[in-house]
Amino acid sequence: xxxxxxxxxxxxxxxxxxxxINDKALTNSVSSVIIRSVLTNEIGTSVTCVVDxxxxxLAKNSKVAEYKGKAYYFCANSEIPGFQTDPEKYLVKQKKGxxxxxxxxxxxxxxxxx
Numbered sequence: 001x002x003x004x005x006x007x008x009x010x011x012x013x014x015x016x017x018x019x020x021i022n023d024k025a026l027t028n029s030v031s032s033v034i035i036r037s038v039l040t041n042e043i044g045t046s047v048t049c050v051v052d053x054x055x056x057x058l059a060k061n062s063k064v065a066e067y068k069g070k071a072y073y074f075c076a077n078s079e080i081p082g083f084q085t086d087p088e089k090y091l092v093k094q095k096k097g098x099x100x101x102x103x104x105x106x107x108x109x110x111x112x113x114x
Contacts, residue, residue, distance in 0.1 A: 033084045038062040049075040050090050051083060 038058050045058045050065070050072040058073065063080060065072040067087050074080055083090055 033087055034066040035080060036064050036066060038064055047073040049073060049079070051079040
């Protein structure tokens, strides 16, 4: 009886803290990826695509991922699902400098990577 009460308490504490237990792992919903539209004050800003390292200028139709309190940018909307599935994979690449570099693409001119 005591053990089951302790287990319920533990699960309750994890839930309140934003953690959940699924059949594969203990995950933190606070660290989930949130996709949003670019903010008005971000339009025209030169940024680097988190997926492939391409430098581009944010346009009105650009999308942004919020993850662990930081904003990450995509030069093509087709790159978003991969980042949502495993953002850490792309952040490790970014830290190691393992992404290709292409400069000067402007999303407002219909540019982007595919």
